[in-house]
Amino acid sequence: MSKNFIISVWIISPSGGLIYKKDIAGQSTLARGNDPLELGSLFHSQYAISSALSPLPGTSSGIESVETDDFRIQCLRTPTGILFFVLAEPHATNLERTLKELYELFADYVGKNPFYVPNQPIKSALFDKKILESPFI
Amino acid sequence: MNSDPLQQAGENAWQDTKHVHSSLLSITYGCLVEQLVKDFADIEAVNEITKRMGSFIGKRVCDDVLSHAQVSKCENVKEALQITTKVGFRMMLNIQPTLTTTPDPKIFVLSFPENPLSSNVEIPTELNDIAYSNIICGVIEGALELLRYEVKADFVKEVVKGDHTNEIRVEHIRDIPEQISDIFET
Numbered sequence: 001m002s003k004n005f006i007i008s009v010w011i012i013s014p015s016g017g018l019i020y021k022k023d024i025a026g027q028s029t030l031a032r033g034n035d036p037l038e039l040g041s042l043f044h045s046q047y048a049i050s051s052a053l054s055p056l057p058g059t060s061s062g063i064e065s066v067e068t069d070d071f072r073i074q075c076l077r078t079p080t081g082i083l084f085f086v087l088a089e090p091h092a093t094n095l096e097r098t099l100k101e102l103y104e105l106f107a108d109y110v111g112k113n114p115f116y117v118p119n120q121p122i123k124s125a126l127f128d129k130k131i132l133e134s135p136f137i
Numbered sequence: 138m139n140s141d142p143l144q145q146a147g148e149n150a151w152q153d154t155k156h157v158h159s160s161l162l163s164i165t166y167g168c169l170v171e172q173l174v175k176d177f178a179d180i181e182a183v184n185e186i187t188k189r190m191g192s193f194i195g196k197r198v199c200d201d202v203l204s205h206a207q208v209s210k211c212e213n214v215k216e217a218l219q220i221t222t223k224v225g226f227r228m229m230l231n232i233q234p235t236l237t238t239t240p241d242p243k244i245f246v247l248s249f250p251e252n253p254l255s256s257n258v259e260i261p262t263e264l265n266d267i268a269y270s271n272i273i274c275g276v277i278e279g280a281l282e283l284l285r286y287e288v289k290a291d292f293v294k295e296v297v298k299g300d301h302t303n304e305i306r307v308e309h310i311r312d313i314p315e316q317i318s319d320i321f322e323t
Binding site for chain 2: 078079080081082100103104106107108111112114118
């Protein structure tokens with residue numbers, strides 16, 4: 001179990017494709033085939049719908065968090081359109097900080113890698129390592 | 138503490154970052170331009186290439202700046218340029234250009250007396266048409282494109298050409314629309 005009660009972290013590209021998913025808690029969730037890809041894209045669409053539903057168009061941030069009995073989801077959408085979200089235990093706190101950390105790690109170890117092609121799946125051992133080492137994840 | 142949160146974010150980002158000697162940057166960039174001038178007889182081509190390289194840098198550096206700027210969204214091109222000057226330039230070059238609006242709401246001017254890229258440069262007369270630090274204009278264009286603002290940035294004054302300050306004119310061409318249909322079609 002992660003020290004910050006994080007279960008998994010997901011990154012969705014601005015065009016809606018799942019580009020990264022990492023299980024933190026050890027046991028794999030949703031491991032079957034393309035399920036994560038489909039769910040990631042669906043969540044991206046839900047996010048887009050939620051911000052389009054706003055009575056003040058164009059100003060809503062969309063879904064920020066989803067809470068259930070067994071887990072919660074916290075989201076961060078960057079101004080550049082990347083959607084980060086984490087699945088965590090219901091009692092996890094300060095997930096905003098976790099997401100900020102994730103965004104900074106992404107900017108440092110994915111964005112600054114000249115051989116990373118934007119919007120493509122992230123396959124970076126260094127990024128994996130930094131995520132697992134981070135005190136906030 | 139600084140009263141302007143963006144300015145404070147820029148200050149913090151600068152403090153938190155590891156620094157290298159500015160000579161490394163100016164020499165590296167100088168060699169790059171030197172090689173481009175050798176490779177291309179046409180100065181316009183050199184200007185175009187430095188701008189295009191800047192645009193690639195802008196697209197990569199944008200998230201780096203935003204992750205430090207602590208802004209969740211930016212509503213218009215002016216806000217985007219404020220983040221660019223107060224956080225981006227401060228964090229990357231340790232300068233903070235003054236952002237001025239003009240009577241035309243689509244045109245903005247960034248002025249900065251010091252430019253670390255060209256502080257040791259003298260331009261020979263035969264290269265008078267070179268926009269030496271054009272890479273900076275490219276960075277602005279690339280970064281704002283990622284925020285869905287199409288802009289055209291160009292130097293209008295350069296200290297290396299005898300002006301008293303450096304000025305970049307930024308023209309807002311259009312907002313790149315984000316439509317829900319885009320998301321469902323991809």
